[in-house]
Amino acid sequence: MTATPLGTATPLGTATDVAASPEPLVLARVEWPSGPGDTVANLPQIAGFVMSDFNPLVAEIAERCLRSHYGAAPADPARGASTGVVLASVRGDVMTVAAVHSALAEGRRVPPLLFFQSNPNAVVGHVTARWGLHGPVVCTSPVGDPLADGVAVAALLIEDGAATEVLVIAADLPAHENENDREYAVALLVAGVEAGEG
Amino acid sequence: MADPVARSVSTRAAREPVVVSGLAVRSAAGSGADLLARACAGSPAFDAVTRFDATGYRTRVAATLPGDPALVDELAAVIDTACADASLDSDLRAGTPLLLAAHADRDNRATAAEIARRTGLPTPSRIYTAACVAATSAVADAAVMIAAGRAERVVVAAGYLVEPGTFALFDAGRTLARDGRVRPFSAGRQGMVLGDALAAVVVESARSAERRGVPALARLAGWGRSGDAYHVCQPRPDGTGLAHAIETALARAGVAAGDVGYVNANGTGTVFSDGAESAALHLAFGDAVREIPVSSTKSVHGHALEASGLMELALTVLALRAGQLPVNAGFIEPDEACRLDLVLGAARATDARYAVTVNAAFGGANTALLVGAP
Numbered sequence: 020m021t022a023t024p025l026g027t028a029t030p031l032g033t034a035t036d037v038a039a040s041p042e043p044l045v046l047a048r049v050e051w052p053s054g055p056g057d058t059v060a061n062l063p064q065i066a067g068f069v070m071s072d073f074n075p076l077v078a079e080i081a082e083r084c085l086r087s088h089y090g091a092a093p094a095d096p097a098r099g100a101s102t103g104v105v106l107a108s109v110r111g112d113v114m115t116v117a118a119v120h121s122a123l124a125e126g127r128r129v130p131p132l133l134f135f136q137s138n139p140n141a142v143v144g145h146v147t148a149r150w151g152l153h154g155p156v157v158c159t160s161p162v163g164d165p166l167a168d169g170v171a172v173a174a175l176l177i178e179d180g181a182a183t184e185v186l187v188i189a190a191d192l193p194a195h196e197n198e199n200d201r202e203y204a205v206a207l208l209v210a211g212v213e214a215g216e217g
Numbered sequence: 218m219a220d221p222v223a224r225s226v227s228t229r230a231a232r233e234p235v236v237v238s239g240l241a242v243r244s245a246a247g248s249g250a251d252l253l254a255r256a257c258a259g260s261p262a263f264d265a266v267t268r269f270d271a272t273g274y275r276t277r278v279a280a281t282l283p284g285d286p287a288l289v290d291e292l293a294a295v296i297d298t299a300c301a302d303a304s305l306d307s308d309l310r311a312g313t314p315l316l317l318a319a320h321a322d323r324d325n326r327a328t329a330a331e332i333a334r335r336t337g338l339p340t341p342s343r344i345y346t347a348a349c350v351a352a353t354s355a356v357a358d359a360a361v362m363i364a365a366g367r368a369e370r371v372v373v374a375a376g377y378l379v380e381p382g383t384f385a386l387f388d389a390g391r392t393l394a395r396d397g398r399v400r401p402f403s404a405g406r407q408g409m410v411l412g413d414a415l416a417a418v419v420v421e422s423a424r425s426a427e428r429r430g431v432p433a434l435a436r437l438a439g440w441g442r443s444g445d446a447y448h449v450c451q452p453r454p455d456g457t458g459l460a461h462a463i464e465t466a467l468a469r470a471g472v473a474a475g476d477v478g479y480v481n482a483n484g485t486g487t488v489f490s491d492g493a494e495s496a497a498l499h500l501a502f503g504d505a506v507r508e509i510p511v512s513s514t515k516s517v518h519g520h521a522l523e524a525s526g527l528m529e530l531a532l533t534v535l536a537l538r539a540g541q542l543p544v545n546a547g548f549i550e551p552d553e554a555c556r557l558d559l560v561l562g563a564a565r566a567t568d569a570r571y572a573v574t575v576n577a578a579f580g581g582a583n584t585a586l587l588v589g590a591p
Binding site for chain 1: 321322323325326329330340341342343344345346347348350351354357358361362364365367381382383385386387388389390391392441442443444445446447448449450458461465578579580581582
């Protein structure tokens with residue numbers, strides 16, 4: 020896939036009045052859903068993750084994005100050594116949170132497996148272990164546009180020299196503010212200009 | 218093996234020196250000089266939880282502030298104090314980016330907006346939610362923004378208040394210490410104890426602080442981040458990931474391992490994590506590790522999850538300034554897997570110029586911040 024300027028990135032959307040880092044190049048981009056078969060019922064399950072669509076959704080969008088550019092897992096070790104991951108999710112894993120709250124409200128013990136998915140880092144750990152990605156791991160709740168902010172965080176990592184490539188994932192489960200709400204996810208693999216041209 | 222990232226940061230290093238020009242903390246163990254005094258006395262702030270019913274869990278204790286405080290109220294207050302410490306008036310605040318760290322929550326957007334409204338700082342772009350490295354990741358990003366000349370100063374704030382959900386989750390994960398004590402790097406350690414923490418720091422370019430006549434509390438001389446690529450929640454046992462973060466922080470500043478005079482460890486008191494961290498410290502510092510005092514102040518203020526890294530950065534700054542290194546409390550006896558020069562029994566006097574504070578989190582996320590005396 021040919022590297023392209025980001026193009027679709029928007030400013031941070033907040034009043035920080037800070038010049039952004041140089042815009043990275045997009046090496047790969049995938050979206051969920053991308054076809055009629057993309058439903059949460061069809062998401063591949065991940066061993067050890069239960070009761071929530073969030074982690075399978077993140078893992079699947081990451082898998083598709085990395086596979087489209089790196090081929091089969093794991094990544095080439097030289098690239099994986101400095102590939103970071105940014106996961107931007109406005110609301111986070113609301114299904115796991117709801118499961119914990121339900122257990123507490125009903126006086127039941129919290130299922131032990133929920134501990135392992137109690138933070139968005141966990142599924143990123145699944146992705147990085149599978150693909151051999153040793154760069155920084157950053158998870159955020161963006162205030163503005165999630166994908167644009169995820170890219171802004173990735174740009175900082177690249178500018179810092181902390182990563183040469185970054186998998187940026189924006190993902191959220193439905194807010195159920197109206198009946199048409201559904202899950203979404205976007206993943207980009209981005210690189211600094213030097214890496215993208217190299 | 219050549220390290221492409223370490224090589225990269227060394228060539229990009231020190232474009233604009235970064236300092237800490239203000240800080241504030243609030244916890245059950247204290248809020249400033251009294252917090253350092255308590256950490257140096259090795260006197261834990263753990264007590265029975267009264268905020269909710271903790272009956273039936275592995276432990277009923279935590280390090281909690283009185284009552285049931287609200288996160289927004291507490292964060293706004295600690296940010297105000299840090300801004301005052303750095304002499305940021307309302308005009309300066311309006312142009313100073315804010316980065317927050319807190320637990321992933323569906324209401325985070327509202328939280329961010331309300332804190333901005335109350336503090337006069339701009340609405341933050343994001344809340345960092347990356348577990349135990351959330352706050353230190355925000356500090357590293359702030360440092361990058363300043364080092365690159367993209368901001369003159371950034372306020373970083375983090376908060377965690379012990380509440381039933383995380384308490385139940387950590388109990389379910391069997392990570393809470395049954396004996397209600399955090400015993401980092403000790404044989405017989407049983408796990409962690411949760412604790413409230415609110416912390417805020419003003420990170421600023423050295424030039425800006427000097428121009429404003431605000432004394433630097435410390436230099437943020439280096440920072441490093443890495444991933445273990447190992448497991449969803451366990452650290453890589455050989456410590457290579459965390460070691461890489463530490464080595465990157467040192468390389469960025471051009472500081473040798475032997476110049477580091479204190480490590481504020483992640484030291485959660487869990488069997489597996491402390492062993493992996495000890496391995497990382499040996500890898501990163503080599504033979505010098507035998508002469509570097511180490512303590513985990515979680516043994517006094519507890520584990521504040523997303524806020525822990527900022528709390529520990531603040532304590533590291535306070536310790537360097539006071540020349541007193543906090544105690545690694547709760548220690549019973551040595552563990553062969555954790556052969557470190559722990560600060561035991563009483564605080565240790567120091568004239569160290571550099572200290573490192575390290576954190577590690579779920580997903581194999583690691584950070585290291587190198588603090589230099591001003």
